[in-house]
Amino acid sequence: MIRRFLSAACAIAALALPLSLAPAQADPLAKDVFGAAPGPTGGAPAAIGFYSKGCVSGAVQLPETGPSWQAMRLSRNRNWGHPQMIDFLVGLSGAAQKAGWRGLYIGDISQSRGGPMVTGHASHQMGLDADIWMLPPSSLTLSRQQRENLSSVSVVNKAGTQLTNYWNPGHMSIIRAAASDRRVERVFVDPVVKVAMCNMETGNRNWLRKVRPINNHDYHFHVRLACPAGSVCQQQDAPPAGDGCAEAAEWIENRVNPSRVKPTPPDPNYRHPRSFRLSEMPAQCQTVATAR
Template sequence: MVRRLATAALLILLAACGPGEETATVVSTQSAPANNGDTRVAKHLFGAAQISSRQAPAPLGGYSRGCQAGAVQLPETGPTWQAMRLSRNRNWAQPVAIDYVQDLSRFAATQPGWNGLYIGDMSQPRGGPMTSGHRSHQSGLDIDIWLRPADNLRLSPQARENISSISLRRAEGAYTNGNWTQQHMNILRQAASDPRVARIFIFPGAKVAMCEAETGNRDWLRKIRPWWGHHYHFHVRLNCPPGASGCESQSPIPAGDGCADARQWVRNILNPPPPDPNAPPPRPRREITMANLPAQCTAVLTSD
């Protein structure tokens, strides 16, 4: 009954509503046609969905231009994790992402001072553009994981609204601060070593710290990508799962461990290059409309 009422409310709204690395350049595998001419603002429609679609799980489109069918809700509390900010209703994802969270949280629970992980935003129940915050997290394959050690897995829903993560950056992200620990590096190494992972975003100083500390296999460092912000959490992006023909993958990661690139980010933070006088002025960001999304996203919205 709850599902039917929520779907009915969404259908009423439907009738009434009229690229950097993180935001993702994608490589189409079998890209769905767009909803040509549909000018409805997508974030209002997807933001109104309170439950997932009754469809087979499928990530559709790209990380920043897509939606998700048949999403699964991460339980609010598990043996080695807690979902945070429950009022946002963003603890939904594709099954592969749910499995990944559970696997990584079990590893985190083996680290001194950690009982598991605090999980931030994943995706909305039907994915798509969010009403606030992220430009990505649209296809059920993005996960934000707090950098605060999850030492208490008995937080109440209200406590999860009020508690904050901790920042690990110093000097605007050029360096790590005293909150950075070996446990953070161990968890990030484990996170990036999983073959399901395409990229992990974190502030440049953390990437450089790991580059300097790693004395063994450095292959995992390639997936750790410096990006603005990301000092309270790290952002895991998964590959399109096998058989997901409507999913669009991100461009391949450049060769090498990426450490030289991260060090250049740090130099640019400490000594910002002069502005380019010939650079065009920034354009206002346009709202994503249904015309910008795969055609299947309309079916995701109208599904039971």
């Protein structure tokens, strides 16, 4: 009798186990679904959602190597983007050559369907963000393995107050060219870089408004495009009026005198995009993620 009872209990437990896992299986983490996507969707290109909660359909891949660029860290498979981003990067790499560089080393853009990534970025989800290395290319014929091993360089000293000797006039020309492109929404750089460019610019300063100070952008600069035609994007607030140079200088001052900074309590409602379930993504992105 006891043996039959235990056998029945085990059978019930075995039946109950899949049921307890069903909710997670039916609603997986979005990063896992987008990270495992076999490739881009077909159809007209469209960026959907927001930079930190979105996706891209009809993405195209930046060729691994071109006459003026190389895509880095190929093992990540993040050299995909909206066609406008790919066109922008090819054009900017040509501008880099005119500025005296061999071209550009291009880091992460997006996954083949965008969406949250298994590691790293909170943004880069719509194929409209790209990281460009501060390291001027020494060669555009690097092997796949060399692209995994090579690191960029920081153009800001460890104190976060001055440029290093790695900075050269080409950086200024390339970042100016990026920010001057009408398709560009933002260019994110370390505040030391922003202030340096503010001091160097003697002509038209309008482009400086798009260049925004942010930490951890001394090894690369981050370009963000505005929502292209045919897309369904949540609009980002426009940059504050003015060239933003005083704001960037204040960032540096706060590094020198951290006691000036009043602690900001963390947002209890903030969640990193890696925690989003597929059901929490825009409805169109749920379709993009699971399309065959």
